[in-house]
Amino acid sequence: MTISLTRRRAVPRPPALQPSVTAGSRQWVGYAFLSPALLLFVLFVAGPFVAAIVLSLYRWDMLTPARFAGVGNFTAMFGDPLLYRSLANTFVFALASLVTHLVGGLLLALGVNRLKNRVLSYFVRTSLFFPFVISWAAVALLWKYVLDPSFGLVTYYLGKLGVDTPNWFNDPSWALPSIIGIDFWHTIGFTFVIMLAGLQTVPNTLLEAARLDGANAWQTLWHVTIPMMSPTIFFAAVITFIGAFQIFDPIQIITPQGGPDNSTMSVVMYLYQKGFQSFQVGYASAVSLLVFAVLMVVTLLQFWGSRRWVHQ
Amino acid sequence: MGAPVTGATVPVRRRHRIRPARVVLGLVLMVVGVLMVAPLGWLIVQSLTAERAAFSLPPGWLPRPFTLDNFARIDGLVPFGRMALNSLQVSLIATVGSMLVSVLAGYAFSRLRFRGREAILLVMLSALMVPVQTTIIPVFVLMRNLGLVDHLAALWLPALINVFAIFFFRQYFNTIPRELDEAARIDGASHPWILFRIIVPLSGPALAAMTILAFEASWNNYFGPLIFLSSPQHMTLPIGLVTLQAGQGGSSVVVFAAITAVVVPVMVVFLAFQRSFAASIASAGIRG
Numbered sequence: 001m002t003i004s005l006t007r008r009r010a011v012p013r014p015p016a017l018q019p020s021v022t023a024g025s026r027q028w029v030g031y032a033f034l035s036p037a038l039l040l041f042v043l044f045v046a047g048p049f050v051a052a053i054v055l056s057l058y059r060w061d062m063l064t065p066a067r068f069a070g071v072g073n074f075t076a077m078f079g080d081p082l083l084y085r086s087l088a089n090t091f092v093f094a095l096a097s098l099v100t101h102l103v104g105g106l107l108l109a110l111g112v113n114r115l116k117n118r119v120l121s122y123f124v125r126t127s128l129f130f131p132f133v134i135s136w137a138a139v140a141l142l143w144k145y146v147l148d149p150s151f152g153l154v155t156y157y158l159g160k161l162g163v164d165t166p167n168w169f170n171d172p173s174w175a176l177p178s179i180i181g182i183d184f185w186h187t188i189g190f191t192f193v194i195m196l197a198g199l200q201t202v203p204n205t206l207l208e209a210a211r212l213d214g215a216n217a218w219q220t221l222w223h224v225t226i227p228m229m230s231p232t233i234f235f236a237a238v239i240t241f242i243g244a245f246q247i248f249d250p251i252q253i254i255t256p257q258g259g260p261d262n263s264t265m266s267v268v269m270y271l272y273q274k275g276f277q278s279f280q281v282g283y284a285s286a287v288s289l290l291v292f293a294v295l296m297v298v299t300l301l302q303f304w305g306s307r308r309w310v311h312q
Numbered sequence: 313m314g315a316p317v318t319g320a321t322v323p324v325r326r327r328h329r330i331r332p333a334r335v336v337l338g339l340v341l342m343v344v345g346v347l348m349v350a351p352l353g354w355l356i357v358q359s360l361t362a363e364r365a366a367f368s369l370p371p372g373w374l375p376r377p378f379t380l381d382n383f384a385r386i387d388g389l390v391p392f393g394r395m396a397l398n399s400l401q402v403s404l405i406a407t408v409g410s411m412l413v414s415v416l417a418g419y420a421f422s423r424l425r426f427r428g429r430e431a432i433l434l435v436m437l438s439a440l441m442v443p444v445q446t447t448i449i450p451v452f453v454l455m456r457n458l459g460l461v462d463h464l465a466a467l468w469l470p471a472l473i474n475v476f477a478i479f480f481f482r483q484y485f486n487t488i489p490r491e492l493d494e495a496a497r498i499d500g501a502s503h504p505w506i507l508f509r510i511i512v513p514l515s516g517p518a519l520a521a522m523t524i525l526a527f528e529a530s531w532n533n534y535f536g537p538l539i540f541l542s543s544p545q546h547m548t549l550p551i552g553l554v555t556l557q558a559g560q561g562g563s564s565v566v567v568f569a570a571i572t573a574v575v576v577p578v579m580v581v582f583l584a585f586q587r588s589f590a591a592s593i594a595s596a597g598i599r600g
Binding site: 026027028029030031033034036037038040041043044045046047048049051052055062108111112114115116117120123124126127128129130131133134135136137138140141142143144145146151153156185242245246248249252253268271272275276281284285288289291292295296299 | 342346351414426432436442451453472535549567
């Protein structure tokens with residue numbers, strides 16, 4: 001910053017150029033470059049967001065004229081047990097996802113970072129990341145077969161180990177954990193890559209210094225590596241939670257009705273059913289604003305909390 | 313021990329101390345890697361196995377008897393080729409279009425001065441917290457009014473606005489020295505010329521990262537087509553897979569063949585670009 005400022009003063013400019021950059025007559029250039037983005041933004045993001053707020057105040061089925069409902073949709077949410085259920089499921093999913101991804105991603109990154117064998121390192125990195133590039137539709141269908149109670153891989157090999165497997169997606173206490181597991185398989189590569197990149201930003205000189213001071217591996221990890229990686233870990237935490245809270249694809253594909261006893265019903269699944277299956281558009285909009293509010297509060301909390309522990 | 317620590321002694325001592333642990337670590341990670349790819353291996357093997365022998369127990373890890381028949385049967389059940397072309401069309405338009413829009417906007421935010429610049433950027437960034445699900449219902453209503461429901465345009469049109477890419481490009485362009493384009497401007501170069509002849513050619517890694525992420529998001533999109541599309545000839549691959557699986561007469565091996573046909577090209581592309589792919593995601597993560 002300071003360098004460029006002093007330079008600006010030191011290097012004299014042609015008098016004609018300086019005003020033309022800032023003067024009002026040239027402002028249209030900026031708007032011209034921005035106009036496609038601005039138009040699309042208003043049309044598909046800002047406008048619809050405002051419209052969602054308006055819609056949430058109405059009762060509308062997309063066919064008959066909308067009727068004003070005031071805060072009726074919001075008060076109705078308080079007495080909606082299925083909404084509570086879907087919120088609880090979503091929080092469980094998002095928290096489980098957060099913890100398993102951060103811990104798993106960090107451990108895997110630490111492990112792979114220590115591998116000296118290049119072939120093995122390439123194999124592990126590739127195989128961890130492979131599932132992430134595959135669409136959820138393909139992943140969800142594949143895992144329906146992998147966990148099939150009669151011929152699935154997991155059923156067979158766990159049976160060989162003497163483990164009695166449940167009927168994963170039809171058992172109310174196993175349906176959500178199954179989807180948590182599949183999500184781990186699909187998405188861990190992303191967290192892993194971010195962690196690995198963060199790990200490589202830890203200065204070697206610090207690690208060497210810690211070793212020379214007699215720190216063991218655990219102390220080095222806890223007092224040097226993790227603090228130095230805290231911005232990366234923080235970023236991964238925010239991204240993982242926001243993504244997980246919007247879980248929809250695998251739930252809709254594997255358990256189209258929201259699972260046995262609504263055990264896999266997520267908020268987004270619920271708002272999809274309300275909006276596009278029973279056509280309660282106003283109510284669905286109100287639920288979508290709830291999703292927005294939760295994400296905003298959690299993100300702000302994470303940012304606020306990060307000031308206490310993220311290494312700057 | 314009293315010897316001065318030199319660059320030579322430290323690594324040697326360390327390597328001797330850690331080696332057994334490293335072997336165990338290597339084994340553990342190898343098992344993890346195998347477990348990660350096992351479902352994919354099983355998928356491909358079953359899709360190449362004749363129907364009467366597929367899904368046998370213990371699970372077969374070689375396609376015996378080998379056949380390509382399962383793949384030939386996909387197109388009779390769902391218009392697979394058509395859906396692949398639809399997916400390709402949507403992803404290409406969405407990716408190229410959104411990159412163009414984002415590069416222009418990123419340049420405006422990085423290099424041009426106009427009233428409200430910071431405020432507009434701030435509003436756009438705060439939209440990153442608005443989930444798709446909040447805007448999808450009004451966007452659906454808008455598409456219905458435009459007569460675009462059940463058209464591929466309903467998928468790529470909203471994808472053209474990519475706030476994350478705009479912000480990412482702005483950050484990246486800010487790291488390119490201003491002296492470069494200011495010199496060109498003194499020589500009389502126009503803004504489009506500067507953007508496409510100076511800034512864009514210097515932004516290879518950023519462009520690659522955002523292109524890959526945009527294409528991947530569009531190619532794998534399930535929520536969009538589920539809501540906007542209804543007729544089979546307009547479907548994209550993710551919905552096509554689920555339709556095939558739920559449909560009558562589609563046996564499991566054919567479903568596996570279809571999944572394989574969708575997954576393997578992505579895997580090949582990924583292997584080809586693995587280095588830049590992982591690096592770009594990592595850089596997007598670190599800078600984002």
